Amino acid sequence: MLGNNDNSVNRKDFEGQDLVSNYESNQLEWPDEMRQAILECLKQNESYGVRRRLLLDVGCGAGKLTKVLADDFDHVIGVDVSKSMIENARKTVTNSNVKFELVSDDLLPVESCSTDLVTCGISFHYLNTPVFLAECDRILVDGGILACLVYGPNILTSLDGRPIANYSADSSRWKQVLREFHINCGVNETVREIHVSRYAAIFKSLANPTKRWLHVAKSDRKYTVKKMLDYMSVIAGYRTKKYPEPDKDPINIFRQGLVEILRHAGLDGNDDTEFMVTFEFSAMIIEKKKPFGIA
Numbered sequence: 001m002l003g004n005n006d007n008s009v010n011r012k013d014f015e016g017q018d019l020v021s022n023y024e025s026n027q028l029e030w031p032d033e034m035r036q037a038i039l040e041c042l043k044q045n046e047s048y049g050v051r052r053r054l055l056l057d058v059g060c061g062a063g064k065l066t067k068v069l070a071d072d073f074d075h076v077i078g079v080d081v082s083k084s085m086i087e088n089a090r091k092t093v094t095n096s097n098v099k100f101e102l103v104s105d106d107l108l109p110v111e112s113c114s115t116d117l118v119t120c121g122i123s124f125h126y127l128n129t130p131v132f133l134a135e136c137d138r139i140l141v142d143g144g145i146l147a148c149l150v151y152g153p154n155i156l157t158s159l160d161g162r163p164i165a166n167y168s169a170d171s172s173r174w175k176q177v178l179r180e181f182h183i184n185c186g187v188n189e190t191v192r193e194i195h196v197s198r199y200a201a202i203f204k205s206l207a208n209p210t211k212r213w214l215h216v217a218k219s220d221r222k223y224t225v226k227k228m229l230d231y232m233s234v235i236a237g238y239r240t241k242k243y244p245e246p247d248k249d250p251i252n253i254f255r256q257g258l259v260e261i262l263r264h265a266g267l268d269g270n271d272d273t274e275f276m277v278t279f280e281f282s283a284m285i286i287e288k289k290k291p292f293g294i295a
C-alpha cells in the first residue's frame with residue numbers, strides 16, 4: 001500500500017537500521033487490553049462468519065502490533081513500505097504462522113473476502129484513505145473489522161506522581177512544543193495532532209454506520225530527557241532532512257521546550273532527568289456489514 005495523497009509518507013522516513021532499532025526500543029508497547037478489546041469486537045461478529053483465520057497488519061513497521069496478535073490468528077501477514085522495517089520484523093517476529101511482505105503499490109496482497117481483521121498501528125494516516133478503505137472492503141469477510149490504532153494524548157508526571165504537563169489541557173505548553181516539533185519537521189497539518197483528532201475529519205466523513213472509537217487502555221512509561229529526544233528523532237521524518245543552523249534544528253527547539261516544562265515543575269531538565277509519560281490508547285473501528293438486501 002503506497003499512499004499517494006498529502007498524508008503519504010516519504011519512504012525514507014522509516015528507512016535505516018539505526019532508525020528501526022531506535023524506533024523499536026523507544027516505541028510504546030501495545031497494551032493487552034487493546035488486543036482483548038479488538039478480539040471481543042471480532043467475537044461479536046461471529047454470526048456473520050467472522051473467525052480468526054487471517055489478520056493483515058498494514059504499516060506493520062518492525063512488527064510490534066503484529067506480534068501482539070500473532071498467536072490469536074491462523075495466519076498473519078504484515079505489510080510495510082519500509083525495507084528496513086520489514087527486515088527487522090522478520091528477525092523479531094518468528095512465529096511460523098506470520099509472514100512479512102514489502103509492498104510498493106496501492107493493492108493489499110491478499111485475496112478478496114479472505115481477511116477477518118485488518119489492523120493499522122499508527123499507520124492509517126499515511127495511507128491513501130479512499131483507496132485503502134476500498135481495499136479493506138474488498139478483502140474483509142462479511143463482519144470483518146478494520147481497527148486503526150493510535151495513541152495520545154499524553155500526560156507527564158514526576159516519578160513521585162506530581163503533574164508536569166497535560167497534552168489535552170487548554171493552551172497546554174506541552175501540546176504547543178510537540179506541535180512545533182512537527183511543524184519544524186515540515187509535517188502536514190493532518191498528522192501534527194497526536195490523538196484521535198488526527199483522524200477526526202476522516203472519521204466524520206465515513207458513511208459506514210458501524211464506525212466507532214474504542215478508548216480502552218492507558219499505559220505508563222518512564223522516559224529520560226535523552227530517551228524522549230531519541231524517540232522524537234525517529235518520528236516526523238526528522239532524520240531525513242538537514243538542519244545546518246542549530247537554532248533551527250527541530251530537536252534543539254523541542255529540547256528547549258521540554259526542559260522549560262520540566263524546570264517549571266521543579267525538575268532539573270538534564271539529559272538523565274526522569275519523568276513518567278502516561279499514554280491513552282484508542283482504536284477507530286469500522287466493520288464490513290452490508291445492510292440486508294443491498295448488494
Ligand SMILES: C[S@@+](CC[C@H](N)C(=O)[O-])C[C@H]1O[C@@H](n2cnc3c(N)ncnc32)[C@H](O)[C@@H]1O
Nearest residue numbers: 001002003014059060061080081082121123126
Ligand atoms: C509509526 S510506524 C508504526 C509501526 C507499527 N505499526 C507499530 O505499531 O509500531 C508507521 C509505519 O507505516 C509504514 N507506512 C507508511 N506508509 C505506508 C504505506 N503507504 N503502506 C504501508 N506501510 C506504510 C511506515 O513505513 C512505518 O513502518
